[in-house]
Amino acid sequence: MNNKKRGRTFLKIYLAFLTSIISFFTIYAFRFDVLQLSESDENSSxxxxxxxxxxxxxxxxxxxxxxxxxxxxxxxxxxxxxxxxxxxxxxxxxxxxxxxxxxxxxxxxxxxxxxxxxxxxxxxxxxxxxxxxxFKSYFSIYVIVDFIISILIFIICYFLFNYIDKKQLINKATQKLQNTRFGKRLSVELIGVNLLAVAIAISAYLFMYNNRYAYFSFIRDNVAENTNMKIADELQDMFKDVNINEKTYNKINNSLNNSFDSHTTVTLMDEKKPEMYLSTFYSYELYSSNNLYDVSAISSANSSTHTIKFKNKKIFAFISTSPVAPYAPSYLYTIIFIAISLYAITLIWFIQNKVKMILKLQEDVDILAAGNLTHEISILGGDEIGELGKNLNEMRISFYETMESENRMQDANKKLITSMSHDLRTPLTSLMGYLDILRLQKGDPKQSQVYLDKAAEKVEQIRSLSDQMFEYFLVYGQDENANLTLQSCEEWINYIEESVNLLKYQDYKIKMELERSGLLRLNMTLMKRAMDNIFSNLQKYADITSPITIISEIKKGHYCLLVENSKRKDIDDIESNHIGLKSVDRIIKLHNGTIKIKNTEQHFLILIELPMIV
The missing domain is CATH 3.30.1140 (Ribosomal protein S3 C-terminal domain)
Structure with a gap:
């Protein structure tokens, strides 16, 4: 059993024992009421x-x-x-x-x-x-029954505390309180727990103090019964060799007052001369109201008469004691200790609960640090610790999604590089073969022209593949500075017109209105590549029988370019990796612009907006 478990077991035993002790004296306080119920015949005693x-x-x-x-x-x-x-x-x-x-x-x-x-x-x-x-017989039986009930209460409380600890009922109730608006701040919780601990401590102290008569009565009835007989024996030993007369009265009186405390009265009376007596001082002020001793079990003394044999005669000794009085200070110290312990237990429980939350967070973070990003961070309560757990969990999810995305990208990169390597190797092998034939061939120029045309075709294929690789790495690569420079729209518009003329040469119908004025911050190389992708898509997917709309205008401080076309009916047969549009989107964002794409089954629209320089 580790120290933590031993501590929890000791705490449960302590609380169960404390409950049983308080129950014992509480039940003992009702002994007279039970006696009245049991004594139906008033003459029985x-x-x-x-x-x-x-x-x-x-x-x-x-x-x-x-x-x-x-x-x-x-x-x-x-x-x-x-x-x-x-x-x-x-x-x-x-x-x-x-x-x-x-x-x-x-x-x-x-x-x-x-x-x-x-x-x-x-x-x-x-x-x-x-x-x-x-009623001694009754009280003896009552104490035994009371003791048995208290033992049962101890056992029940211990198992009850075990059940509460096992099911963590207090922690669950506390978490519900923490989820309220009063449990959103640790400072508020700490103040609340301190107030609760003080209330528990004061309530326990007042309950035990106001019921102190039960404890004192028990001590009086069961512990201090033979006090007077012991005092009588002390008196006999003290004065057996002393003569009592008028000459020795002062000496005897001093001996009495020096031998007994203020809770004991000893009166020596001579039967022959009752007017002559010696008596010790009795402190009545101890039993004034609002005093620890102000209970009948203390202030009502045990009294008895004894015979004391002096050297020269026998005299009466009237002894009156409050045998419980010496127990009063220790009782006060005990209930103060119990009250302080209850305060400390409540406060320590709160602190341990918070430490347990922090250790749980640490355990979760250690699991994450070991590489298990699927492990969910525990969110305990609604205060700063719970908020920290929530934020850590959100960070875990974000980091996990980023890692998954990077893994997917790495897998895609590997597949692309493998595919591109294979695709490049094929035309390169063919190109090298054609070049070897041309280098070794002697004769027929027509056949050489055929090999040259095929070599040029393979070079074009290699260029296309390299362009695709560039577009891919532009889309999935890291952000870079676009090196924008201030320039007129004229050059960009001219490049668009060249691309439009190529479409017209291929029998596409074009509806075009272009605005040439204005200044933009552009990287012309990137913008030309973006236009190449857009017009390449038009060549692939646009319906040649329907007009293509290309319009640009200045609107709200932005240069807007709209391209709209109808789609070919056999578009499903055309392979595409959609990298081109992603490349366009990336280039426009590098220019601090926005791009809107509307893609339906029959139509395609792309709108580019770039900020203008006023």
Whole structure:
């Protein structure tokens, strides 16, 4: 597995794990609502009279004092294991502030947590006990079910992310957005992705921050239950060799304040002198509104009463702690990290997507560079990268068509050269034969004249073939400077008239009107060759029984020459490579002119327009 694949797998696991963790605490936040639905009988959590009676039977022979505190706590714990409670001793119907207390994992602000008051009978008097249900069994099962659901969510999310990655659903959706008018610029896309990443990060942070009570409640209910007992053990170890009296109060008080944080309150009370007590400082301002600690899971402390044995006596220790408070900063740092990671993941995904597009373009260009011009360039998105791909693809097509055209031209050149070489070799061979006969022959002058005529015929054939080669290379050769010079139309018109006279000599009927005035930039050699091609076509294809129209005029700053004729009926029997007209077109364009050709089954028309010099 390469680094890229490992990174994608880690990202999918991270997102699936994050989703399952958030789901776990979100589901945990609804535990009280589920409890209310499951507790159809409002009296199901009340301690029955039988248990209260059995409890009184055990306590009736015991005095309620500090010496018996541990024994009383043991009895209460055995009978009220799944309850929180607080016992207030009464003396002459006056309540004194030496309670026996156990408040842990308390349910707050819930109708199921309403207290149940009962009267307990001790040997030295009666006391009220306030009892609250804890529903420990229910919460244990709820946590297990919640954990199983979260595991299933993790598995589903992981396979879902795998499916999305495999089908590239996000990339397809992104490409659709890129094809809109908002996705035409990388700068706009980058701003949009940054805003989206910030929105995702802030939303995740606010969601986790506003639901921090679920996390803190879970820690309180499942992690920090035995905090008070640990503090009681620390107090016992701290003061077992210390006498407690008025002389040592300050020393003991300093020890208490130096040993415990601001989330813990330890109150030491002497049963004999309840007005004399020692207490640590408790930071209530931490739980003011709009504060990280401002949740009931933290601000509502776990409280319990313990007996501490000093060297000279036993006294009550009332311990109240917020065991979740130390976890609050780490939770804040964690959700900040998660928010930043979501922002980074969104931004990195966008950058990687763009890098992937660029690498795809590079891959396509490398294929083209290797010579495969048929490979199509990928057009990804509608931004500058997509536009670059589109332009590269158009360039590829243009270059491919040019290469194909050049290949066709090269093939045609090879065929033409091969054909011309063969055609030239044939008359040359014959010509050399006739010349050898003439050179060796002695006698009959008439026979020599016949060989001379045949030699002249072969020379004419060779000249015609060389002219065809010249015309071909003029048409398919590279652009060259025509070396135009300023001159009168007179010479050109005179050459046209000479060609017309030759047609008349061959019994062609001519209708002619020629304009002789005006100045043109001409290469007369090229223009004469163009006229030769036009009149050669007339000799080949024009119907000798129909008049040929040749008209020239000056129109809108251009010298216009029109040649029109009817076609012979046997024109299909005449071979042609059409190089002549292509040569004319090339020559006229070298003169910065235009040529229009209209060729039908019965008529042929050619119109030449050359710019005049004013």
């Amino acid at each position: 009340i301690v029955d009279e039988v248990k209260i009676k059995r409890l009184n039977q055990k306590l009736y022979e015991i005095n309620l004092n500090v010496d018996n505190n541990d024994k009383i706590l043991s009895i209460l714990q055995s009978e009220l294991e799944n309850y929180n409670y607080q016992v207030l001793m009464r003396s002459d119907n006056d309540e004194i502030a030496i309670p026996i207390t156990k408040f842990e994992s308390m349910i707050y602000n819930n109708k199921l947590s309403q207290g149940q008051f009962e009267l307990l009978h001790f040997k030295n008097g009666d006391a009220y006990i306030e009892i609250y249900p804890t």
